[in-house]
Amino acid sequence: MPNAHSHLVLCSDNGERAARRRRDRSFQPSVIDGGKQAASVLGDNPWIDLLDVIDLGVVLSQASYLALLGASLAVLRLQLDLPDPAS
Structure with a gap:
């Protein structure tokens, strides 16, 4: 089995400090800067994203309630x- 390459994923905005620490050690991993890319993927307004998450929570709550109601009616x-009314 060939040697697998290790990847260090940096998820903070402080890339300079991590680069300095990397030079100090003998182990030199390749760094995939994941934090800055994730921040650029976000929408223009974080409040819209928050409302989308809240809407998803409401939809999941309604679906759970309807499933519980259906199970209760079946019992x-x-x-x-x-x-059975479907028959």
């Missing part, structure tokens, strides 16, 4: 021996 239907 009640079985307990009361009512016919």
Whole structure:
């Protein structure tokens, strides 16, 4: 099996300090600067992104509530021996 190359992913904005630390050590990993790229991917307004996350939470809550309601109605239907309305 060939030697696998190690990659250090730097997720902070302080790249100069990390570069200085790298020169001080004998191990020289290749650095993929992931922090700055992730910041540039964000939208123009972080409030819009926050509202999207909140909307997703509301949708997931509604879906969970409807699933629980459906399961509860199915159990009640079985307990009361009512016919299935889909049939």
